Amino acid sequence: MTAGVDELLYTESFTIHGNDYDRGGEVSARVKSILKELGIDPLLIRRLSIANFEAEMNVIMYAQEATLVLEVRTDAVCITVADRGQGIPDIELAMQPGYSTATPEMRARGFGAGLGLPNIKKNSDRFSIESKPGAGTTLRYAVVLS
Amino acid sequence: MLARPHSVMIDGGACIGCVDCAKVCPTRAIRVRSSKASVNPDLCIDCGSCIRVCRLRAANAVTSSPEDLARFRHTVALPSLTLYAQFGRDVDPAQVNHALTQIGFDTTYDISWMCEMLAGATDAYLSECNGPWPKISVTCPSIVRLIQIRYPDLIDHLVPIESARELAAKLLRKKLSAERGLRPEDVGVFFITPCSAIINSIRDPVGLDQSYLDGAFAIRDVYPMILRTLKDGATSETSESVSRRGILWAMAGGEIAGMRNRNTITVRGVTDVLHVFDHIEAGDLQAVDFIEAYICPDGCVSGQLVVEERYAAQRNLQEIVKRLGAQPEVSEEKVRSLLRDHFFQIEEQIVARPVKPLGRDLRESVARKREIDAILARLPHKDCAACGAPDCATHAEDVVRGDATVDECVFVRLDQLQARTAPEEGTS
Numbered sequence: 001m002t003a004g005v006d007e008l009l010y011t012e013s014f015t016i017h018g019n020d021y022d023r024g025g026e027v028s029a030r031v032k033s034i035l036k037e038l039g040i041d042p043l044l045i046r047r048l049s050i051a052n053f054e055a056e057m058n059v060i061m062y063a064q065e066a067t068l069v070l071e072v073r074t075d076a077v078c079i080t081v082a083d084r085g086q087g088i089p090d091i092e093l094a095m096q097p098g099y100s101t102a103t104p105e106m107r108a109r110g111f112g113a114g115l116g117l118p119n120i121k122k123n124s125d126r127f128s129i130e131s132k133p134g135a136g137t138t139l140r141y142a143v144v145l146s
Numbered sequence: 147m148l149a150r151p152h153s154v155m156i157d158g159g160a161c162i163g164c165v166d167c168a169k170v171c172p173t174r175a176i177r178v179r180s181s182k183a184s185v186n187p188d189l190c191i192d193c194g195s196c197i198r199v200c201r202l203r204a205a206n207a208v209t210s211s212p213e214d215l216a217r218f219r220h221t222v223a224l225p226s227l228t229l230y231a232q233f234g235r236d237v238d239p240a241q242v243n244h245a246l247t248q249i250g251f252d253t254t255y256d257i258s259w260m261c262e263m264l265a266g267a268t269d270a271y272l273s274e275c276n277g278p279w280p281k282i283s284v285t286c287p288s289i290v291r292l293i294q295i296r297y298p299d300l301i302d303h304l305v306p307i308e309s310a311r312e313l314a315a316k317l318l319r320k321k322l323s324a325e326r327g328l329r330p331e332d333v334g335v336f337f338i339t340p341c342s343a344i345i346n347s348i349r350d351p352v353g354l355d356q357s358y359l360d361g362a363f364a365i366r367d368v369y370p371m372i373l374r375t376l377k378d379g380a381t382s383e384t385s386e387s388v389s390r391r392g393i394l395w396a397m398a399g400g401e402i403a404g405m406r407n408r409n410t411i412t413v414r415g416v417t418d419v420l421h422v423f424d425h426i427e428a429g430d431l432q433a434v435d436f437i438e439a440y441i442c443p444d445g446c447v448s449g450q451l452v453v454e455e456r457y458a459a460q461r462n463l464q465e466i467v468k469r470l471g472a473q474p475e476v477s478e479e480k481v482r483s484l485l486r487d488h489f490f491q492i493e494e495q496i497v498a499r500p501v502k503p504l505g506r507d508l509r510e511s512v513a514r515k516r517e518i519d520a521i522l523a524r525l526p527h528k529d530c531a532a533c534g535a536p537d538c539a540t541h542a543e544d545v546v547r548g549d550a551t552v553d554e555c556v557f558v559r560l561d562q563l564q565a566r567t568a569p570e571e572g573t574s
Binding site for chain 2: 032036050
């Protein structure tokens with residue numbers, strides 16, 4: 001096998017349900033335990049878990065349903081979160097720290113500080129976001145394995 | 147290499163292999179093989195859940211024995227604050243301490259004032275440190291071990307302050323050997339413990355090369371002797387008082403109750419601890435300064451080695467606090483000056499002891515993970531634990547790690563049996 005060729009080693013997908021606050025964080029916890037089993041560097045797991053938790057809570061707060069796909073590759077751990085939801089009309093605005101459309105209910109639960117997306121970007125090495133208003137949002141982010 | 151010490155001993159004669167303990171173990175450290183339970187010392191966090199659940203009392207804590215006292219020229223009992231809560235509402239800590247001197251110890255020493263000082267030291271530490279947040283208390287030794295094994299990336303969250311019992315033992319050994327012209331090793335300092343976790347923190351300390359304590363006796367083992375002494379009308383000659391803020395450390399919430407910082411949380415019991423630690427790992431709860439967490443549901447009063455029912459014990463403590471009345475606080479300046487002298491500081495870094503990954507590298511780990519998933523697909527997902535592992539996923543992992551065979555699962559064996567007999571039926 002040629003060194004440096006990126007190869008998909010493991011993949012698994014998970015469903016996150018909108019408004020399911022009771023199970024908030026469950027998918028990120030499951031992803032975390034898989035990465036621990038695989039012996040991924042704890043610091044990378046930590047960064048990715050922070051990103052996953054934010055992404056998961058975003059789905060719970062704003063979307064109907066989403067699929068989170070974990071891909072463990074030779075060079076990186078990649079996450080794709082594709083939701084069915086209201087979409088984001090102005091991505092640039094949504095990426096600004098502190099910008100939030102959270103309802104008082106979400107804020108009462110300790111969320112909605114407007115740091116979710118910026119936090120995902122901060123804790124990953126690659127980040128991209130696509131959104132179609134009225135249809136949904138797809139987030140792609142990854143941490144690079146050293 | 148010698149097996150890592152842990153505090154739980156399974157009595158092979160009494161154990162019937164019922165799997166209760168394997169199922170309740172939070173780190174899945176117990177397996178039942180050939181109808182006997184055994185503990186994997188690399189995974190055991192000394193929480194004592196197995197001791198609590200065992201209906202045959204086959205799982206026990208390894209405590210000191212009376213013969214151990216004979217090795218020393220002067221013996222000291224350091225009672226856990228929980229001991230004060232064991233004898234109803236009307237018995238004072240001074241009477242309990244006096245009783246300890248009647249049952250075989252030369253001296254006793256109360257650690258409640260040390261606990262009060264530690265609350266001050268924690269406040270001072272929190273005001274001067276820069277995160278990561280929230281900081282987590284090291285008071286419960288099981289919590290520290292859980293973090294080393296299951297949450298290694300939370301090690302930086304632990305407050306690097308030594309426990310009250312170790313600090314007290316360190317001071318006492320020095321003081322008593324000087325006063326009585328003894329060598330430090332002639333003084334034997336023994337903790338009267340509510341739990342198995344503290345026993346192992348003495349045998350295999352964390353953040354310390356060697357414990358300043360020489361052993362521990364279980365509260366439930368010394369209880370009958372103390373009770374008898376109290377009934378004989380033992381009254382203390384001294385009226386030396388305990389700290390009303392310190393004594394609350396025997397129960398969950400007591401540590402933060404004595405702190406100035408109010409941006410704090412108490413987490414009780416293993417289920418909640420795992421839930422909260424998962425959230426901290428995900429970056430949640432960063433706005434909280436300090437978390438006091440216990441493996442036992444109500445803190446030390448609910449340890450496995452106590453006698454008094456835990457709600458009654460908390461009432462007893464509140465009653466003692468009420469009787470103590472108003473007290474001057476330990477001077478903040480004194481605490482800060484001890485802190486500057488590094489008096490409270492742990493002596494060694496706390497290191498991670500993460501669970502062994504499945505393979506030597508990522509590729510091998512992934513291959514093993516696939517094997518586990520393939521085996522798991524053949525298992526019934528009933529988590530019946532009849533195979534000896536606590537659940538099907540753990541059994542699948544044991545098979546891949548080479549510690550078990552897949553047909554130890556009764557359902558797999560049933561399938562095999564049916565597959566073997568089915569064709570014969572067809573030919574008859």
